[in-house]
Amino acid sequence: MIKIFHLTFVLLSITSFVGRIYFAEKRPEMLEQKWIKIGPHIVNSLLLLTGFILVFQGQWLSGEYGWIVAKIIALLGYIGLGMVAIKNQGALRWKAFAGALACFVYIAIVAVSKNAFFFL
Ligand code: HEM
Numbered sequence: 001m002i003k004i005f006h007l008t009f010v011l012l013s014i015t016s017f018v019g020r021i022y023f024a025e026k027r028p029e030m031l032e033q034k035w036i037k038i039g040p041h042i043v044n045s046l047l048l049l050t051g052f053i054l055v056f057q058g059q060w061l062s063g064e065y066g067w068i069v070a071k072i073i074a075l076l077g078y079i080g081l082g083m084v085a086i087k088n089q090g091a092l093r094w095k096a097f098a099g100a101l102a103c104f105v106y107i108a109i110v111a112v113s114k115n116a117f118f119f120l
Contacts, residue, residue: 002053009047014104016040017082021097024086031086044079070116071107078103 016039023030030036051071055061060068078100085096110116 002050002057006047006050006054009043009050010108012043013040013047016043017100020086021093024089024093048075064114067110067114067116070110074103074107074110078107 020031020036020040023036055068081096081100081103085093085100088096109118
């Protein structure tokens with residue numbers, strides 16, 4: 001059940017991120033709306049919270065947990081690059097956007113494979 005919530009917040013998180021980049025490009029005034037400012041923070045906090053609940057529920061820390069550490073580090077990349085992409089314009093925005101998406105895809109593959117080095 002918690003996993004369904006987790007996956008829902010995963011989808012809401014990436015949708016709200018791509019949506020904010022769209023607004024930043026096409027309709028920057030939309031970013032001033034309160035719900036667009038606060039909503040993603042709530043979604044991302046709940047994504048993190050459900051992730052931690054799953055860690056304890058699945059007793060993942062008592063086994064091989066490198067993939068969880070990798071997920072958290074890549075999550076910092078997703079958040080940091082996401083902030084750079086939203087706050088900047090031009091080439092820097094698109095580089096940061098691509099980096100954030102790469103982090104997101106990496107996190108999703110690590111989640112499914114449970115292997116931080118799945119590409120080796
Ligand atoms: C952008 C961030 C995240 C994405 C895209 C993501 C993606 C996913 C996906 C796709 C699954 C399902 C895997 C499967 O059923 O095989 C999953 C499960 C899980 N995630 Fe996340 N996740 C994110 C953040 C986090 C964080 C921050 C944590 C922990 C601090 C976390 C911990 C877990 C755990 C423990 C599971 C359960 C694994 C299982 O029971 O098979 N996730 N995540």
